[in-house]
Amino acid sequence: MSPGARARTPAQEGSSVLPPYPFSAVVGLDDLRLALLLTAVSPGVGGVLVRGEKGTAKSTVVRALAALLPDVDVVRGCRFGCDPAAPDGACPDGPHPADAPRGRRSAALVELPVGATEDRVVGTLDIQRALADGVKAYEPGLLAAAHRGALYVDEVNLLPDHLVDLLLDAAAMGRAHVERDGVSVKHAARFLLVGTMNPEEGEPRPQLVDRFGLVVTVAAPQDAAQRAEVVRRRLAYEADPAAFAVRFAADEDALRARIAAARRAVPGVRLPDAELDRVARICLAYGVDGMRADIVVARCAVALAAWHGRDRVTGDDVRDAARLALPHRRRRDPLDPPGTDEQRLDEVLDAAGGDPPDDAPPPPDDAPPPPDDGAPDDTPPGGGPGGGPGDGPAGGPPAGGPRTGMPPDGTPPDGTPADGTPADAPLSGETTTAPPPDQPPRTSGAPAPAAPAGAAYRTRALRITARGEGGHAGRRSPAYARRGRVVGSRVPHGRAGAPHLPATLRAALHRGSRRVTRHDLREAVHVGREANLVLFVVDASGSMAARKRMTVVKTAVLSLLRDAYQRRDRIGMITFRGRAAHQVLPPTSSHETGVLALADLRTGGRTPLASGLRAAATTLATERRRDPRRRPLLVVVTDGRATSGPDPVLVAPALAGVATVVVDCESGPVRLGLAGRLAAALQADVMPLERLEVA
Numbered sequence: 001m002s003p004g005a006r007a008r009t010p011a012q013e014g015s016s017v018l019p020p021y022p023f024s025a026v027v028g029l030d031d032l033r034l035a036l037l038l039t040a041v042s043p044g045v046g047g048v049l050v051r052g053e054k055g056t057a058k059s060t061v062v063r064a065l066a067a068l069l070p071d072v073d074v075v076r077g078c079r080f081g082c083d084p085a086a087p088d089g090a091c092p093d094g095p096h097p098a099d100a101p102r103g104r105r106s107a108a109l110v111e112l113p114v115g116a117t118e119d120r121v122v123g124t125l126d127i128q129r130a131l132a133d134g135v136k137a138y139e140p141g142l143l144a145a146a147h148r149g150a151l152y153v154d155e156v157n158l159l160p161d162h163l164v165d166l167l168l169d170a171a172a173m174g175r176a177h178v179e180r181d182g183v184s185v186k187h188a189a190r191f192l193l194v195g196t197m198n199p200e201e202g203e204p205r206p207q208l209v210d211r212f213g214l215v216v217t218v219a220a221p222q223d224a225a226q227r228a229e230v231v232r233r234r235l236a237y238e239a240d241p242a243a244f245a246v247r248f249a250a251d252e253d254a255l256r257a258r259i260a261a262a263r264r265a266v267p268g269v270r271l272p273d274a275e276l277d278r279v280a281r282i283c284l285a286y287g288v289d290g291m292r293a294d295i296v297v298a299r300c301a302v303a304l305a306a307w308h309g310r311d312r313v314t315g316d317d318v319r320d321a322a323r324l325a326l327p328h329r330r331r332r333d334p335l336d337p338p339g340t341d342e343q344r345l346d347e348v349l350d351a352a353g354g355d356p357p358d359d360a361p362p363p364p365d366d367a368p369p370p371p372d373d374g375a376p377d378d379t380p381p382g383g384g385p386g387g388g389p390g391d392g393p394a395g396g397p398p399a400g401g402p403r404t405g406m407p408p409d410g411t412p413p414d415g416t417p418a419d420g421t422p423a424d425a426p427l428s429g430e431t432t433t434a435p436p437p438d439q440p441p442r443t444s445g446a447p448a449p450a451a452p453a454g455a456a457y458r459t460r461a462l463r464i465t466a467r468g469e470g471g472h473a474g475r476r477s478p479a480y481a482r483r484g485r486v487v488g489s490r491v492p493h494g495r496a497g498a499p500h501l502p503a504t505l506r507a508a509l510h511r512g513s514r515r516v517t518r519h520d521l522r523e524a525v526h527v528g529r530e531a532n533l534v535l536f537v538v539d540a541s542g543s544m545a546a547r548k549r550m551t552v553v554k555t556a557v558l559s560l561l562r563d564a565y566q567r568r569d570r571i572g573m574i575t576f577r578g579r580a581a582h583q584v585l586p587p588t589s590s591h592e593t594g595v596l597a598l599a600d601l602r603t604g605g606r607t608p609l610a611s612g613l614r615a616a617a618t619t620l621a622t623e624r625r626r627d628p629r630r631r632p633l634l635v636v637v638t639d640g641r642a643t644s645g646p647d648p649v650l651v652a653p654a655l656a657g658v659a660t661v662v663v664d665c666e667s668g669p670v671r672l673g674l675a676g677r678l679a680a681a682l683q684a685d686v687m688p689l690e691r692l693e694v695a
Helices: 003-007 030-041 058-068 118-122 127-133 142-146 161-173 206-211 224-239 241-247 249-268 273-286 292-307 315-325 342-352 501-510 547-566 591-599 609-626 648-655 674-682
Strands: 048-052 072-075 102-105 109-112 150-154 175-180 183-188 192-197 214-218 473-481 485-490 523-530 533-539 570-577 580-588 632-638 659-664 685-688
Touching: 030 048, 030 058, 030 192, 030 214, 030 249, 030 292, 030 315, 048 058, 058 109, 058 150, 058 192, 058 249, 109 142, 118 142, 118 161, 118 175, 142 150, 161 175, 161 206, 161 473, 214 315, 224 241, 241 249, 249 292, 273 292, 273 315, 273 342, 292 315, 315 342, 485 501, 533 547, 533 580, 533 609, 547 591, 547 632, 570 591, 570 609, 580 591, 580 609, 609 632, 609 648, 632 674, 648 674, 659 674, 674 685
Parallel strands: 048 192, 048 214, 109 150, 150 192, 533 570, 533 632, 632 659, 659 685
Antiparallel strands: 072 102, 175 183, 473 523, 485 523, 570 580
């Protein structure tokens, strides 16, 4: 087997008969390979987040890195991988004497599955033994196994929030804590954090992204010859993995030796004050949050210099480090489309100037930037450094009209329905108004131009009042959970959770015993918050097509999307106009996609409200089969009018039992109250649009 197989954890042994794909055999992906090599050289850089579409070898490259990590010295028999030269004083298996027996093992690559439990990640205490025998029995988790190695999280954007919190704490402090009712265990947990994700499945929390030192975006090669070489090597690997590993053994040994040499050289690399000043200028000009970006760029530049065999950081090292460490840290709205502003980064780096001489003082703020003095004197295997390809400039929805000042309700002659009804024909029971002066005339049969949305605002909390049964952790609706407010106790089934000490003592006293046994154990029942599926059903018909009025509606939906993002919900969107309803956004965790769908929303035509409700019922039924633990919250944004199709009240039984909120968009001095009638049929709450914003 190749050396990489040694880096697998004991739980992974035997899970695959194939050795890992060699790191040096990867075709292309130069930025990703360089970023991983730099973190192997200097773990203080902070790890790598790999963004890319499916099938771009993200997991393959990360797993191949394990074979290149240097071996580590450990205290023999220590389950937490303590370094004999500097053992952890708080190690649960310690204290370790100075003459403790030593061993040597490969640095572990521990994989954290999306479905892992909290106990599996941080370890668990045997509460029953602690109560019955007075013994503090602790079983280490994945964080202990990853100590002094690498922790790999595939699909990191799908990781539950409570596990994200654990990773953030461990990455920040270098320690893992287990606290349960007065029993405390802590141990060292310093690891290289590597995550992969597909942006189509939603973005991770900004706090988690910021913990990664470097972020690289990968894509499939666009060159036919390169794609053919990828397939050729993959087929050769699958046909004879051992022979394929031998073919690249010399390259792997060279990379391993170069990493070890660069690690030894890092402490001796000098970061001149002029380059440190350049780092600060770049971070300020790029508009990053906090100071972590400055520190990461400085560490990455030092690692680059060591990797290239230099004892001094140059301007090119700073530029290359900034391209890997800054793009994901620019201050922007969390609902902006993901991506990096490559043009802005280029401007900032050009303004920062080139490489000044050793004895040159830092230039003043108003001095012109010095010229660039050239390229690095060495290039790592597989290509030069640089940031991943960008997705275009980051930008939010266009600024639009006000949130107030809606015109009197009515249907403007600016939409022609799909059923062929002329745009200027009044709908039954409605009056028409002249088109707004800022709206140009349109060709008959075309939908109204997309009205812009205004700035999002804070909305009132929309929740499911009934308690859920242990759904997905989030911040919206109340649910029984593993953490939260204690509301009672129960006899544990299977592994006990946090004990409810008063109930446990009462159970022992009820038996007339002065000693607590495992049969007396009662666990606490917690009520926390869960995340829901928020499905928006938005009226895009002619009755909503007045430009100012649709701006108000879009702003409200945008604000609700922001609220769903903050509460960790999944979202979906259905619109209805003309004769049918359209699912413009299938249920997803990507709130940025929802913003884009909202920006492109067109209006006009009749109002098939019943079709929108029927489409919502179909979508929710499908999602219930896919994820029965996630409860849905239906948000219907409409004025209640239905000028096409059956009466929406007749469709209401299809949504029985679904928690629903009707946002009433009717405006003007005379109101028909149709949204209230719909809400009564759906057994839903009704909220006027003007009351949605929190004052």
